[in-house]
Amino acid sequence: MTRLSGATPSGRAQLGNYLGAIRQWAREGTDDDLYFVSDMHAMTTAYNPQRLRALSREMLAVLLGSGIKPERVFVQSDIASQLTALTWVLECTCTFGEVARMIQFKEKSAGAKTVRLGLLTYPVLMAADILLPGADEVPVGEDQAQHVELARALARRFNSTYGEAFVVPKAVTPKVAARIRDLAAPERKMAKSARDEAGVVFVLDAPDMIRRKFRRAVTDGFERVEYRPDEQPGVANMLEILSACTGQPPQDVADGIDSYRVLKETTADAVIEELRAVRNRTEDLLADPAELDRIRATGAERAAERGHHRLAAVTRLAGIG
Missing domain, CATH: 3.40.50.620 (HUPs)
Incomplete structure (x- = not known):
């Protein structure tokens, strides 16, 4: 097939x-x-x-x-x-x-x-x-x-x-692995053709760039790290990204994260590690x-x-x- x-x-x-x-x-x-x-x-x-x-x-x-x-x-x-x-x-x-x-x-x-x-x-x-x-x-x-x-x-x-x-x-219908939203505007999906790239993490972004984009990610004023997609779309988006990178449910990855700063840094670390080998292999191919x-x-x-x-x-x- x-x-x-x-x-x-x-x-x-x-x-x-x-x-x-x-x-x-x-x-x-x-x-x-x-x-x-x-x-x-x-x-x-x-x-x-x-x-x-x-x-x-x-x-x-x-x-x-x-x-x-x-x-x-x-x-x-x-x-x-x-x-x-x-x-x-x-x-x-x-x-x-x-x-x-x-x-x-x-x-x-x-x-x-x-x-x-x-x-x-x-x-x-x-x-x-x-x-x-x-x-x-x-x-x-x-x-x-x-x-x-x-x-x-x-x-x-x-x-x-x-x-x-x-x-x-x-x-x-493919099994949905992740629905990733724009970090700067979580009401819309992350798109490669977005005019404003501030909230878009590209596969070939350098680690420092990825970290900067997550540090600037939109959150909210609740100051609580819980998986509530309707009430906290920005926070939920980062938890879903972290979930996709770790293989754990978004509700579980929220446990032990007590601030938005820690959430952003933890998610950035996971994404950087997830993309590291892909980026290196891709750059090697483009260089040859x-x-x-x-x-x-x-x-x-x-x-x-x-x-x-x-x-x-x-x-x-x-x-x-």
Whole structure:
């Protein structure tokens, strides 16, 4: 059984990405699973090409530095010729209404002066990502579940109209390892694309920077260290981070911490230690571009080989090629 997950380089990998997903991919992934840097997904809104290229390399290095096996990882654009060919076939299988009613398209296009066509058609590219390697399961949150349903519908429609070519995937709800909030604004989740980075801990932040961000973390006026997410979101966020790093329930890690200062220092220590090896391995890869390029090229070859026969079958059944 193949599971497929992707990480979009819309910003630098941050603590929430790592604790919430990447660490699980490294620990629990099987040899059949695939993880990719979805750099083409980052092109649906205005972007800087040089920054996108740099962020893509950094994200690839972070995935590898986190312990995901090189043979499971690739960069989306490295198999662009296959994906774009399949996307066109799927676009000719999809209807305008199916993509126009996507919730993310409605939210991101609302109030925008200009809307890129890619923002509308991106779910079809995502369907190609899923269907090309024959993914059985796609772990997604609620915001992406609708896109997986589109992939399922397109797979079924193509199979019934032209002939069996696709595995019909299913969306699965991943086990939630951590819901990390912004340290400076705990009412919102920590995001790699946040405009204000004061409350965002990045995987490659130096230990001193991590400690400074935790020392400035928003708390409250209660002066009590208890796990009360509704009443004390800032404190609860740090306890959840500490919980994710130690493997103990957030209620338990609060025991023995008698001040916000101690909470901030203890959580910073745990995060610094959690990220130490990942940061070191990632920085080593980024410092050796030839090795990173070699791993990337090998991953692209494996991904292309995996999708070759399915794309050939699809184009033949569709009457092209």
